[in-house]
Amino acid sequence: MTASIPSTSPAHSSEISAALLGWYDRYARDLPWRAAPGSPAADPYRVWLSEVMLQQTTVAAVKPYFEKFIARWPDVEALAAAPEADVMAAWAGLGYYSRARNLVRCAGEVAAMGGFPASEAELRKLPGLGAYTAAAVAAIAFGQRAVVVDANVERVVSRLFAIAQPLPGSRKRIGAYAETITPEKRAGDFAQGMMDLGSGICTPRDPKCLLCPLSAHCAARSEGNPVAYPVKAPKKPKPLRQGTAYWIERGSAVWLVTREGRGMLGGMRSLPDDGWAASGDGSGDPPLTGEWAPAGMVRHTFTHFTLELSVRRFRGEVAEAPIGGEWWPLERLGDAGLPSLFAKAARLAQA
Ligand code: SF4
Known part of the structure; x- marks a missing residue:
């Protein structure tokens, strides 16, 4: 000391x-x-x-x-x-x-x-x-x-x-x-x-x-x-980030990905998203081309920023699976170990 x-x-x-x-x-x-x-x-x-x-x-x-x-x-x-x-x-x-x-x-x-x-x-x-x-x-x-x-x-x-x-x-x-x-x-x-x-x-x-x-x-x-006491210095407001998560359903399954090992929520399963964690502005493309319908918005506070995550559902028939993920049975979604942010997004998409 x-x-x-x-x-x-x-x-x-x-x-x-x-x-x-x-x-x-x-x-x-x-x-x-x-x-x-x-x-x-x-x-x-x-x-x-x-x-x-x-x-x-x-x-x-x-x-x-x-x-x-x-x-x-x-x-x-x-x-x-x-x-x-x-x-x-x-x-x-x-x-x-x-x-x-x-x-x-x-x-x-x-x-x-x-x-x-x-x-x-x-x-x-x-x-x-x-x-x-x-x-x-x-x-x-x-x-x-x-x-x-x-x-x-x-x-x-x-x-x-x-x-x-x-x-x-x-x-x-x-x-x-x-x-x-x-x-x-x-x-x-x-x-x-x-x-x-x-x-x-x-x-x-x-x-x-x-x-x-x-x-x-x-x-x-x-x-x-x-x-x-304790006396605290005034808090700076947290910056706001925006992103989008995608819900793609086929039959009785949903498309899940496993996140990059070292990034935010790394190693966890999640819905595919637009890369907000890396870019901060959610400028990435959706995992499928086609029509998407808005399903709502999740607001989540992390240590250093607040995230507004739009949730979008794919509307069309999924002919071909997106790259790099897995079809996960909807009835076992609770076992996928989704972090809270994506568990909230999944509830919204299914509502
Ligand atoms: S240590 Fe905390 S609870 Fe104890 S007398 Fe001081 S202010 Fe009160």
């Missing part, structure tokens, strides 16, 4: 960590990837899988996917041996699909190494493990003292220390403060306790300071307006 501004004393820091751990011992959420507070650490495979799934995704959305993955691929060796297409299809609906591709690559590397490395630095070298995930796995699965800062922890720390600098510029500062209160022992429980506190007590709009184990130490509460 380079932003070493914190002014907490060691005694103050240990009071904060002790209060948080005491609270976690009583109120920890029961989650399928967790070990109970104070008990031996959870299986690194489960911790890693859950943390990858939880990136940008809520606990409620992750739970059924986690259960499904664990039932189908109970350990890292099983996941490493799975065909990528199966993993991508099982991931469909969770979003941020590069995570699924990295999941398969990472499982392969870990299986070849004979297991997960225990240190944060070694974990960081694995595909898809950024600073946050590496720290979380090191702390939660291996009990290492690592500083784990997700969005919940960011909020709690910003409030505890009334950090006036706006996000995202304040991240280093927040990390430096988080480091001062991370204990030498039980760093994994401490990290999970901070996450639980941010999720259930120190919530974005309605922090329940009367129930908070850290209220006596909280600068934002003393100031009287905790929701003023």
Whole structure:
């Protein structure tokens, strides 16, 4: 950490960590990837899988996917041996699909190494493990003292220390403060306790300071307006992209393609489209010449832009299949693993 501004004393820091751990011992959420507070650490495979799934995704959305993955691929060796297409299809609906591709690559590397490395630095070298995930796995699965800062922890720390600098510029500062209160022992429980506190007590709009184990130490509460933190820089509006997806039906099947490996939604099945992901303006040609009827519009927000996707249905008889795809039975469309955007488009086309 380079932003070493914190002014907490060691005694103050240990009071904060002790209060948080005491609270976690009583109120920890029961989650399928967790070990109970104070008990031996959870299986690194489960911790890693859950943390990858939880990136940008809520606990409620992750739970059924986690259960499904664990039932189908109970350990890292099983996941490493799975065909990528199966993993991508099982991931469909969770979003941020590069995570699924990295999941398969990472499982392969870990299986070849004979297991997960225990240190944060070694974990960081694995595909898809950024600073946050590496720290979380090191702390939660291996009990290492690592500083784990997700969005919940960011909020709690910003409030505890009334950090006036706006996000995202304040991240280093927040990390430096988080480091001062991370204990030498039980760093994994401490990290999970901070996450639980941010999720259930120190919530974005309605922090329940009367129930908070850290209220006596909280600068934002003393100031009287905790929701003023974290301070955020004004958001720039997301650019708008436009594109078209095509619905081509023949008999009781629809034409699906598999997307280019490394591009957006790469490796996933989808409806054919006009190449909006690459060109940004949807200037590509339809996959068949003939008459197309509009079926509606899907609006979908990605991390860096919003997409308006027009859906068009082919009206004529399909004499010859387009190039590079497959006829997929309509009655099994739910098994195709379409990402949410194209699942919405398919519903529209069938309405
Ligand atoms: S006292 Fe209130 S604002 Fe401060 S950490 Fe607790 S819940 Fe958040």
